[in-house]
Amino acid sequence: MESWTVLVVLFAASGVLGTPFINKLAPGQEFPAKNSVRQPSNIEDASTDLAEPSASELATTQTDDGSSIVDKVDETPVKAEADPAAAEAAIKPDSINPIGEKPDKSDSDVSANVASTKSDSESLVATEPEKIETQESEAAPTETDHVDPVIEEEPAVLIPKTGDLSKNEVKVDYSGAQVWKISTNRTGVRAVITRLRRRNLVSTWGGDHSSADILVRHDAIENVTRIFKRENISYDVIIEDLQKRIDEENPPLSPEELELHDRRGHRMTWKQYHRLEDIHGFMEYLAKTYPTLISTKSIGKSHEGRDLKVLRISDGKPTNKAVFIDGGIHAREWISPATVTFFINQFAENFDEESDDIKNTDWYFLPVVNPDGYEYTHTTDRLWRKNRKPSNLARVCSGTDLNRNFGYRWGGKGASSNPCSETFRGRTAFSEPESKALADFIKSSGANFSAYLTYHSYGQYLLYPWGYDNVVPPDYKDLDEVGKTIAKAIEETGGSKYSVGSSSGLLYPASGGSDDWAKAQGIKYSYTVELSDTGRYGFILPTSYINPVAKESLAGLRALMKIIHHG
Numbered sequence: 001m002e003s004w005t006v007l008v009v010l011f012a013a014s015g016v017l018g019t020p021f022i023n024k025l026a027p028g029q030e031f032p033a034k035n036s037v038r039q040p041s042n043i044e045d046a047s048t049d050l051a052e053p054s055a056s057e058l059a060t061t062q063t064d065d066g067s068s069i070v071d072k073v074d075e076t077p078v079k080a081e082a083d084p085a086a087a088e089a090a091i092k093p094d095s096i097n098p099i100g101e102k103p104d105k106s107d108s109d110v111s112a113n114v115a116s117t118k119s120d121s122e123s124l125v126a127t128e129p130e131k132i133e134t135q136e137s138e139a140a141p142t143e144t145d146h147v148d149p150v151i152e153e154e155p156a157v158l159i160p161k162t163g164d165l166s167k168n169e170v171k172v173d174y175s176g177a178q179v180w181k182i183s184t185n186r187t188g189v190r191a192v193i194t195r196l197r198r199r200n201l202v203s204t205w206g207g208d209h210s211s212a213d214i215l216v217r218h219d220a221i222e223n224v225t226r227i228f229k230r231e232n233i234s235y236d237v238i239i240e241d242l243q244k245r246i247d248e249e250n251p252p253l254s255p256e257e258l259e260l261h262d263r264r265g266h267r268m269t270w271k272q273y274h275r276l277e278d279i280h281g282f283m284e285y286l287a288k289t290y291p292t293l294i295s296t297k298s299i300g301k302s303h304e305g306r307d308l309k310v311l312r313i314s315d316g317k318p319t320n321k322a323v324f325i326d327g328g329i330h331a332r333e334w335i336s337p338a339t340v341t342f343f344i345n346q347f348a349e350n351f352d353e354e355s356d357d358i359k360n361t362d363w364y365f366l367p368v369v370n371p372d373g374y375e376y377t378h379t380t381d382r383l384w385r386k387n388r389k390p391s392n393l394a395r396v397c398s399g400t401d402l403n404r405n406f407g408y409r410w411g412g413k414g415a416s417s418n419p420c421s422e423t424f425r426g427r428t429a430f431s432e433p434e435s436k437a438l439a440d441f442i443k444s445s446g447a448n449f450s451a452y453l454t455y456h457s458y459g460q461y462l463l464y465p466w467g468y469d470n471v472v473p474p475d476y477k478d479l480d481e482v483g484k485t486i487a488k489a490i491e492e493t494g495g496s497k498y499s500v501g502s503s504s505g506l507l508y509p510a511s512g513g514s515d516d517w518a519k520a521q522g523i524k525y526s527y528t529v530e531l532s533d534t535g536r537y538g539f540i541l542p543t544s545y546i547n548p549v550a551k552e553s554l555a556g557l558r559a560l561m562k563i564i565h566h567g
Contacts, residue, residue, distance in 0.1 A: 300437025
């Protein structure tokens with residue numbers, strides 16, 4: 001087997017500004033050749049860092065009126081430089097919805113850090129129910145409230161747990177917290193949700209054009225119910241007790257299945273959500289079992305020193321196409337690594353029986369882009385989203401949203417400058433070792449990638465660029481048509497219906513995403529796949545869904561490869 005291409009030297013300056021301030025290509029018209037978009041590492045005279053956050057941005061104490069200081073911070077994301085000519089040139093097809101009150105997308109939702117730990121929950125309650133009720137009454141929505149929709153606004157900054165950066169953190173307990181599905185068809189509903197989010201009583205999980213899924217704090221249920229009744233907002237309780245659902249999500253394996261581990265040589269079953277050690281052990285097992293076909297490589301280390309392990313499946317033919325697939329960018333989306341490892345197992349164990357479309361492809365898989373966050377969801381906070389790198393300054397809040405940290409149009413819409421936000425973009429583009437390692441590998445690889453797919457949850461969407469604004473690339477019709485072909489294959493296999501469209505047009509703008517960055521490198525078929533479900537379980541998808549979701553997703557992947565190889 002041909003040796004892997006050595007990775008390029010790490011970026012010389014870790015704190016350079018992101019592409020939105022230096023890229024001169026017109027929005028909506030970008031379709032550069034591979035590696036032609038100037039990245040932060042290409043700029044020698046760029047500033048070395050962003051402006052330091054103010055004390056109020058990092059404040060998490062409470063004010064005299066009981067609300068969190070962070071509620072009073074104006075978190076307007078840094079926007080890309082205005083370009084009138086680019087705006088005129090932006091392609092806005094009729095099939096793409098204009099920006100407005102769109103459904104939330106799971107990769108920008110607010111982490112459900114709304115349920116407190118057993119040890120410190122009472123000390124972090126933002127407001128007393130009766131006081132909030134009075135405040136809400138005074139701020140009742142008007143007919144013009146829809147101009148400030150909950151989806152377009154910067155997510156509420158939730159009060160961090162006392163032990164956020166401690167080595168001896170108490171496991172977060174979501175007992176009594178609920179998930180509600182709310183009808184948002186009526187004007188003003190989203191504005192009410194926004195106010196509740198600002199007071200840390202609810203957080204957004206997902207939704208669609210007519211509804212939103214929210215998580216309601218256990219100590220806020222009575223108050224939020226009263227407010228919704230007063231405002232005539234209809235809702236259904238989807239999850240009665242979130243902690244109970246978490247406890248039931250990932251049951252232990254039976255003694256018979258545990259015994260099978262020893263005979264098989266690895267622990268992966270796809271009947272359980274596995275820890276990182278099992279996933280990496282499975283990858284190494286395959287490399288040892290099929291040494292002429294499979295190899296593994298650590299392309300870097302996470303902040304806490306865990307390997308970012310890529311597995312390659314290739315028969316070494318120089319004419320092969322190449323595809324890069326990753327999962328687990330957002331820590332709590334467990335179905336993502338499970339689905340990616342399912343793909344790996346299918347191709348590795350059945351390579352000789354696979355179609356030529358599969359065999360004539362060099363496959364690169366990174367099942368867990370965010371290993372620190374993924375482990376943290378298993379040990380401490382099931383609903384953690386970001387990585388685990390602390391803020392460089394006050395160390396009040398941990399983590400960067402890796403899907404806001406990529407260096408194409410970084411720092412624009414849908415990305416926060418506040419380290420306490422769930423969509424914190426990082427101090428600079430590629431400030432995080434995980435996103436940087438992934439980008440370094442793709443840029444330095446000798447493979448000519450035809451497709452980049454990143455798997456997330458939830459919502460059942462097939463999203464293509466651009467995400468940074470409500471514009472699309474020149475070949476958006478190709479991406480839309482292929483996306484619909486993938487969605488059709490998924491539905492025919494498992495019955496799940498996937499919506500297809502651009503990230504910004506179908507949902508809302510979110511800059512700094514990995515799919516936008518991959519597209520900017522000249523990788524034609526770049527998609528974000530939001531896996532099942534549509535809200536019944538949300539992020540807490542039972543293990544019984546792993547195989548059905550993975551199988552139908554595999555059918556979609558086969559449909560894509562048929563197009564890549566045969567047009």
